[in-house]
Amino acid sequence: xxxxxxxxxxxxxxxxxxxxxxxxxxxxxxxxxxxxxxxxxxxxxxxxxxxxxxxxxxxxxxxxxxxxxxxxxxxxxxxxxxxxxxxxxxxxxxxxxxxxxxxxxxxxxxxxxxxxxxxxxxxxxxxxxxxxxxxxxxxxxxxxxxxxxxxxxxxxxxxxxxxxxxxxxxxxxxxxxxxxxxxxxxxxxxxxxxxxxxxxxxxxxxxxxxxxxxxxxxxxxxxxxxxxxxxxxxxxxxxxxxxxxxxxxxxxxxxxxxxxxxxxxxxxxxxxxxxxxxxxxxxxxxxxxxxxxxxxxxxxxxxxxxxxxxxxxxxxxxxxxxxxxxxxxxxxxxxxxxxxxxxxxxxxxxxxxxxxxxxxxxxxxxxxxxxxxxxxxxxxxxxxxxxxxxxxxxxxxxxxxxxxxxxxxxxxxxxxxxxxxxxxxxxxxxxxxxxxxxxxxxxxxxxxxxxxxxxxxxxxxx
Amino acid sequence: xxxxxxxxxxxxxxxxxxxxxxxxxxxxxxxxxxxxxxxxxxxxxxxxxxxxxxxxxxxxxxxxxxxxxxxxxxxxxxxxxxxxxxxxxxxxxxxxxxxxxxxxxxxxxxxxxxxxxxxxxxxxxxxxxxxxxxxxxxxxxxxxxxxxxxxxxxxxxxxxxxxxxxxxxxxxxxxxxxxxxxxxxxxxxxxxxxxxxxxxxxxxxxxxxxxxxxxxxxxxxxxxxxxxxxxxxxxxxxxxxxxxxxxxxxxxxxxxxxxxxxxxxxxxxxxxxxxxxxxxxxxxxxxxxxxxx
Numbered sequence: 001x002x003x004x005x006x007x008x009x010x011x012x013x014x015x016x017x018x019x020x021x022x023x024x025x026x027x028x029x030x031x032x033x034x035x036x037x038x039x040x041x042x043x044x045x046x047x048x049x050x051x052x053x054x055x056x057x058x059x060x061x062x063x064x065x066x067x068x069x070x071x072x073x074x075x076x077x078x079x080x081x082x083x084x085x086x087x088x089x090x091x092x093x094x095x096x097x098x099x100x101x102x103x104x105x106x107x108x109x110x111x112x113x114x115x116x117x118x119x120x121x122x123x124x125x126x127x128x129x130x131x132x133x134x135x136x137x138x139x140x141x142x143x144x145x146x147x148x149x150x151x152x153x154x155x156x157x158x159x160x161x162x163x164x165x166x167x168x169x170x171x172x173x174x175x176x177x178x179x180x181x182x183x184x185x186x187x188x189x190x191x192x193x194x195x196x197x198x199x200x201x202x203x204x205x206x207x208x209x210x211x212x213x214x215x216x217x218x219x220x221x222x223x224x225x226x227x228x229x230x231x232x233x234x235x236x237x238x239x240x241x242x243x244x245x246x247x248x249x250x251x252x253x254x255x256x257x258x259x260x261x262x263x264x265x266x267x268x269x270x271x272x273x274x275x276x277x278x279x280x281x282x283x284x285x286x287x288x289x290x291x292x293x294x295x296x297x298x299x300x301x302x303x304x305x306x307x308x309x310x311x312x313x314x315x316x317x318x319x320x321x322x323x324x325x326x327x328x329x330x331x332x333x334x335x336x337x338x339x340x341x342x343x344x345x346x347x348x349x350x351x352x353x354x355x356x357x358x359x360x361x362x363x364x365x366x367x368x369x370x371x372x373x374x375x376x377x378x379x380x381x382x383x384x385x386x387x388x389x390x391x392x393x394x395x396x397x398x399x400x401x402x403x404x405x406x407x408x409x410x411x412x413x414x415x416x417x418x419x420x421x422x423x424x425x426x427x428x429x430x431x432x433x434x435x436x437x438x439x440x441x442x443x444x445x446x447x448x449x450x451x452x453x454x455x456x457x458x459x460x461x462x
Numbered sequence: 463x464x465x466x467x468x469x470x471x472x473x474x475x476x477x478x479x480x481x482x483x484x485x486x487x488x489x490x491x492x493x494x495x496x497x498x499x500x501x502x503x504x505x506x507x508x509x510x511x512x513x514x515x516x517x518x519x520x521x522x523x524x525x526x527x528x529x530x531x532x533x534x535x536x537x538x539x540x541x542x543x544x545x546x547x548x549x550x551x552x553x554x555x556x557x558x559x560x561x562x563x564x565x566x567x568x569x570x571x572x573x574x575x576x577x578x579x580x581x582x583x584x585x586x587x588x589x590x591x592x593x594x595x596x597x598x599x600x601x602x603x604x605x606x607x608x609x610x611x612x613x614x615x616x617x618x619x620x621x622x623x624x625x626x627x628x629x630x631x632x633x634x635x636x637x638x639x640x641x642x643x644x645x646x647x648x649x650x651x652x653x654x655x656x657x658x659x660x661x662x663x664x665x666x667x668x669x670x671x672x673x674x675x676x677x678x679x680x681x682x683x684x685x686x687x688x689x690x691x692x693x694x695x696x697x698x699x700x701x702x703x704x705x706x707x708x709x710x711x712x713x714x715x716x717x718x719x720x721x722x723x724x725x726x727x728x729x730x731x732x733x734x735x736x737x738x739x740x741x742x743x744x745x746x747x748x749x750x751x752x753x754x755x
Binding site: 144 | 475476479504505506507508588589590591610611612613614698699701702703715718719720721722
């Protein structure tokens with residue numbers, strides 16, 4: 001009798017452990033084949049302490065309790081959008097007490113992996129951030145994961161959005177998101193170093209080379225480059241080719257890549273290599289990451305970077321060595337090049353997209369309108385970017401001189417092309433970034449570069 | 463005890479849960495990956511069946527061949543640098559008079575630290591501007607040796623290996639140490655009586671008796687080197703210019719950066735087969751050695 005009891009007890013223990021394991025293992029599923037499950041509850045996925053967002057239906061007569069999940073990639077403390085999102089969650093809940101927003105953020109490159117696996121596993125949030133330009137979000141739209149929101153947008157919202165900015169949010173004739181803030185890439189120069197080296201802030205290529213020589217002679221690193229992540233170098237080629245070939249030629253080449261194998265683009269690669277040979281970049285550019293580059297510039301380790309206006313908070317922070325000593329100017333003109341100084345790199349807006357399986361699209365879009373406008377206006381005030389929303393009458397006293405400078409530059413712009421890795425397909429972006437890295441390491445000739453670029457696939461957007 | 467071991471029903475019952483978990487988490491995904499590897503799929507929409515095309519493309523893919531070359535170099539470093547160092551440490555630690563426990567524990571600590579953390583740590587050590595390594599070289603007046611360890615193609619791969627060596631040398635040392643301790647002291651006494659010095663004892667007595675332990679260590683070291691991912695990904699991301707790119711990293715990039723799930727799955731199947739083949743080869747190798755002895 002006692003023996004039997006022992007056996008039963010052991011069996012029971014084993015069974016209960018099994019049940020526990022099965023129960024815990026539920027969330028971390030394998031990536032199933034690409035069908036979107038008709039999920040009833042969409043959960044916010046996180047390795048650690050996330051509580052599953054449950055949906056509660058109150059009695060039919062009173063308002064429904066709704067939970068909306070949103071994922072984003074604004075996690076850096078210097079990113080104003082991080083705080084904006086957190087504030088919007090509390091504020092929106094006060095405005096709409098029956099709606100609870102649950103937000104979760106993962107930084108940039110890892111976000112790309114996370115959101116992709118989430119969609120395939122059918123566990124994507126109601127609202128998710130997508131990078132600007134189109135090539136990141138297009139596969140999700142083609143696979144039917146995202147919801148067109150034309151029918152939910154109010155006329156009021158459409159009137160507050162700046163003209164033209166909605167174009168970047170429209171795919172196949174349908175609107176999928178609202179613009180927030182836009183970014184412009186310019187050359188940031190440490191004025192203190194320039195003065196100390198007796199160099200002039202460059203307006204054309206010869207002045208740039210001259211400044212590089214003078215800065216080197218004075219012992220400063222002329223240009224900081226964090227090429228480990230490969231896209232900082234890409235920004236340089238994006239803008240140099242805009243100067244040598246012109247934005248119009250770039251747009252043509254996106255549609256017909258054989259046009260990359262032409263004089264303007266070869267010249268662009270030559271100019272980039274000229275800079276490398278003039279010792280313009282830091283020696284360890286291949287192992288320096290983007291974050292190290294930005295921190296390095298803010299700490300006064302280099303005289304120039306070519307980046308977009310999201311760096312303003314870092315460069316103007318109270319702890320930055322560059323506060324009050326940095327200016328932003330348009331990238332120098334190149335004599336003999338077809339491009340002009342009013343052609344810019346940037347101009348498109350990232351956005352937050354609604355899951356096609358979202359249970360409450362109307363409420364989700366309402367929150368989206370609220371959030372996008374808040375980021376557009378408040379983000380602008382805090383120097384996160386240039387607004388895509390009407391900001392007349394908005395208090396601009398919190399803007400730094402850098403923000404004013406880049407806003408002024410945006411007013412002069414005649415044409416904009418977003419970063420190429422947002423326009424080219426995922427695979428071509430990788431190829432392009434690798435090619436630029438090889439150009440900067442002097443491993444291939446400009447001709448070989450242009451030849452390889454001509455083999456890319458035509459872009460779907462141009 | 464004997465009653466339980468001979469009770470077949472009990473055995474099946476208790477082994478069942480684990481086998482089930484292993485099937486679901488390990489075996490089934492492998493088969494699913496084999497299916498994916500036969501598709502042309504971007505990971506999001508629907509895929510198209512293409513049969514063995516991914517594998518044929520792999521055979522001609524220069525970047526893939528380069529990644530295999532890198533991983534084989536890594537295996538060579540593991541087998542011919544890491545294991546001898548572990549063996550040496552095990553021999554020393556097993557024979558010192560005081561502090562055995564202390565050294566055992568200290569050498570093992572890196573093993574329990576995550577690969578990502580170790581990657582971050584060594585990244586800072588290798589940093590060209592403010593890294594510890596260059597600082598030490600500078601203080602020894604060896605400035606000409608200071609360089610950008612992780613950013614140069616010539617030094618990147620071996621620089622990516624050192625943290626792995628540091629991390630697992632304690633692991634292999636511990637296994638070998640246990641093996642050494644299990645050798646009967648009478649054999650050592652007999653050898654000493656015959657006039658052997660410590661070097662001869664090490665080579666002629668300890669190491670031959672450690673054969674089964676060495677086989678285990680060689681297998682683990684080999685498979686670990688073939689599968690390495692997190693450390694290299696954090697240190698160099700496969701760069702610079704693919705000099706540290708191993709098949710696991712290439713597979714990750716293919717799937718997540720280039721949206722080629724099918725092709726990436728083919729790479730993963732290759733890695734599995736590679737590990738399997740190498741393990742079989744090792745088993746054959748050791749069996750032959752045993753038959754010779």
